[in-house]
Amino acid sequence: MSIFKVELEKRKKNLNVETGEKDLMDGLMRQKNEEGKQLSEVEVLDNMVSLVVGGYESTTLSIMWALFYLAKYPPVLKKVREENVLVRKNFEGDMITNYEISKLKYTNKVVEEIIRLANISAFVFRIVHKDVEHKGYKIPKGWKVICWLRYLHENPENFEDPLTFNPDRWDEKPKSGTFFAFGAGKRVCAGNMLARLQVAIFLHHLVVGYRWELVNPNAKMSYLPNPKPVDGVEIAITKI
Numbered sequence: 001m002s003i004f005k006v007e008l009e010k011r012k013k014n015l016n017v018e019t020g021e022k023d024l025m026d027g028l029m030r031q032k033n034e035e036g037k038q039l040s041e042v043e044v045l046d047n048m049v050s051l052v053v054g055g056y057e058s059t060t061l062s063i064m065w066a067l068f069y070l071a072k073y074p075p076v077l078k079k080v081r082e083e084n085v086l087v088r089k090n091f092e093g094d095m096i097t098n099y100e101i102s103k104l105k106y107t108n109k110v111v112e113e114i115i116r117l118a119n120i121s122a123f124v125f126r127i128v129h130k131d132v133e134h135k136g137y138k139i140p141k142g143w144k145v146i147c148w149l150r151y152l153h154e155n156p157e158n159f160e161d162p163l164t165f166n167p168d169r170w171d172e173k174p175k176s177g178t179f180f181a182f183g184a185g186k187r188v189c190a191g192n193m194l195a196r197l198q199v200a201i202f203l204h205h206l207v208v209g210y211r212w213e214l215v216n217p218n219a220k221m222s223y224l225p226n227p228k229p230v231d232g233v234e235i236a237i238t239k240i
């Protein structure tokens with residue numbers, strides 16, 4: 001908060017001047033609601049922090065799981081690498097674009113499977129708006145409930161052999177109501193497409209440029225606050 005506050009103070013002086021700053025803080029500072037009222041300073045800072053927290057740790061953890069699963073499943077890694085090496089030959093410069101990413105059919109299935117198994121947000125909260133009957137239980141209006149997303153993603157009724165890393169399961173759409181890695185409804189994750197893109201871009205540069213091995217392939221798992229191997233997925237990495 002204090003780092004952003006320093007920046008906000010600097011920018012306040014230039015709020016009505018065209019400074020060329022076209023970033024998130026700039027957008028939030030200029031944003032007006034239906035009554036033409038601007039966000040308060042605290043609201044701007046809160047939104048900045050939420051986006052950094054929500055947008056940084058989530059993608060980082062997904063990428064950690066990408067390193068883990070691809071090291072554990074060499075045939076998948078081989079296919080991702082082949083696809084990316086091929087695409088690499090067809091574009092100029094170092095930076096892959098959104099267009100090329102959209103052509104990486106297999107890689108995009110890998111991204112989806114990583115996100116399903118990573119379960120970055122194990123659950124979301126909701127308030128019950130009307131009485132609901134579920135499997136003989138009544139959930140009364142007004143209750144707060146936890147929707148346990150990880151349970152959905154690891155339930156064999158929803159995904160065949162759910163703990164196996166199998167990108168090809170994404171050849172078909174998941175059954176309705178079974179995949180909620182990014183939540184749902186009005187509060188669905190604001191960064192869900194960005195997150196998918198970031199993981200895909202990372203995978204591209206990783207598989208084209210590097211080989212890696214898990215230092216502790218049989219490391220134990222810890223589960224709080226997020227599931228991850230206790231060594232944080234330590235790897236030995238070399239340039240190709």
Ligand code: HEM
Pocket residue numbers: 050051054055056058059062115120121123124125180181182183184185186187188189190191192194195196
């Ligand atoms: C793999 C990465 C990510 C996962 C699994 C994830 C998951 C989630 C989930 C489950 C929610 C709650 C949705 C709900 O209540 O229905 C959420 C909310 C949110 N996420 Fe993400 N997220 C990821 C990446 C990101 C990124 C990269 C950003 C932004 C840069 C972001 C920004 C947000 C914001 C702003 C919300 C709150 C939306 C609202 O309440 O209106 N997330 N995310």
